[in-house]
Amino acid sequence: MLDEEIYRKLFVEESRENHETIVNSLLALEHGEDAAAIDEIFRSAHTLKGMSASMGFDDMERLCHSMEDVFQLVRNGQRTVTPALTDLLLRCTDVIEVMLDEIEGGGDPSSETAEILIKSLKAFSDKGTDEAAFDALPDGGGADAEPAMIPVAMEDPDADASPVYTLRITLDPACGMKDVRALVILQNLEELGSIRATTPSRDLIEDGMFGESFSLRIASDAGEEALKTVASGADVTAVEVSLYEQEAAAADADPRPDLEFEDIQAPQKPGKSEKAREIKNIRVDIHRLDQMMNLVEDLVINRGRLEQIARKHGIKEFDEALSMVGRSVSDLQNLMMGIRMIPLERIFNRLPRVVRDVANYDGKEVEFIVDGGDTELDRSMMDGLNDPLLHIIRNAVNHGIEPPDVREANGKPRKGLLKLVARRDKDNVIIEIEDDGSGIDPEKLRHSAVEKGLMTAEAARTAQKEELIGLLFQPGFSTAEKITDISGRGVGLDVVKRAIESLKGTIRVDSTLGKGTTFELVLPPTMAIVDVMMVHINDRRCAIPVSNVVEVATGRQDAIHHIGSTETILLRDSLLPMHRLEDMFGASSKGSDTLVVLQNDGKKCCIVVDSVEGQQEVVVKPLSRLVGSCRGISGVTIPGDGDVVPVLDVNTMV
Structure with a gap:
């Protein structure tokens, strides 16, 4: 429902x-x-x-x-x-x-x-x-028939004993604003009497939706000449006035008058002569929403500045007013975020047709199941997600699912199963595309890698499964045995990976030979306003998204070990990689033992920090094109004191 x-x-x-x-x-x-x-x-x-x-x-x-x-x-x-x-x-x-x-x-x-x-x-x-x-209209009705009038909402006509006249007013075909001219004529005539009915309806006349002429019936004591004079004027080529016979009035009272060509009107709602439809939806240029979002971000930054001033001076009244402003800014921020969010079903709804067409092209039978279409994503990411999803879905049908006779020979149902599931995990949106097809053959990947010169024979022989699957994202890599309209040209998953990474997301592939393949897309929160933990590393501030922070812990020197060139630490029975970020912030001389444990996509690591300043709501801005991309940094933020603080990209660290 x-x-x-x-x-x-x-x-x-x-x-x-x-x-x-x-x-x-x-x-x-x-x-x-x-x-x-x-x-x-x-x-x-x-x-x-x-x-x-x-x-x-x-x-x-x-x-x-x-x-x-x-x-x-x-x-x-x-x-x-x-x-x-x-x-x-x-x-x-x-x-x-x-x-x-x-x-x-x-x-x-x-x-x-x-x-x-x-x-x-x-x-x-x-x-x-x-x-x-x-x-074609009922009861005949020729072109010369007198059209029936559309009654105008008014008082009881029997209460007015004035003579009733019928006027037919013809406008010049060259009249450029006949709606305005007709409205002026109707208003002038209303000063001489009461308009009882019109042909077509008054709404259509005032909107200019009539041919060269329109008719009306008016009760007036002014007489024919006065009515004709008032109805005449610029752009009026003819005015016909006749006395309305009372016998005709009885015919008009017939609830089912004969319909003529000009009688056909949209049914009127009882008791309403004017349209009163409420405008419930409007379309807004997306650039205006972006401008509003920028203004909200400015409010958040300045709210942080005001909070610092309030803490410094300790003025009670100021704190109370700031609290009210803070709630309003938060509500406005949430409202703006909600306006920008779009359900994924907007792009999911296009995919069943794609599955059907590719399956028919390949002669395959595929059952396509979609779940989680109500999961919402920021509109800025929706455009970039459409093509990657489309490509993965086509690949799943074309490469993954086998023909019906092959599936039957392997003990599978003739109809393959393809699932598209979206869900939210904390702030991230996870999209999974799973098929029960043939899976990815590592041996075929080894052979293709050597053939295309991406690996030596020795490296290919010792390569792990994950490393081989990673080759799928290399430009020009394809395992298709022949080129078709759908695949085999080597233009594919490398483009998908670049598109997902441009959205600050990750893509992961898991495949079992003979069982099927799963593509998992993890898209980070696109909220420009996020909660971060402010930390100091070598006397420099940086911000870490709170959604990636597991805990803040103290590390013991005897728990630190070296595995190759990587430092690790044993923390709560887990061995975690430990990063000091000296290449980003320089070597710290303090010898700190404060650790921030980070997690992304189920994997953990920890970084060494000098101190933790606390949690704060900030606006994250992407790096300028002039600066370019910087590995380990997802953007910058400006807290209330005006400093430019880098925001760590936990994805690249983990």
């Missing part, structure tokens, strides 16, 4: 944009043939049709399909766009808009008016004349 509401919301949001495109393009066509506008209408109607069908909104799908048929003929030059056809199509858009309102409200859209419009559009497609569209 929750998924249905999410998809319904997305459907309404996208459909309103397509609806608006159709309306604007139709209005553009009134000023002359415009191939771009016709293409836009066709494209938008086609999109609306497909989306409606996928959501099960049959009436909307059939109406959009009929509109698409008409504009296919227009685009091919078999039909021309006439004012009457424009009116008909605009009435279609009115019905679609009401349907979208019903969908947004949780209902199932259906409309008798839609059926009438579909018949009219089909008649136009078959016969190619405006008269055909008239004939």
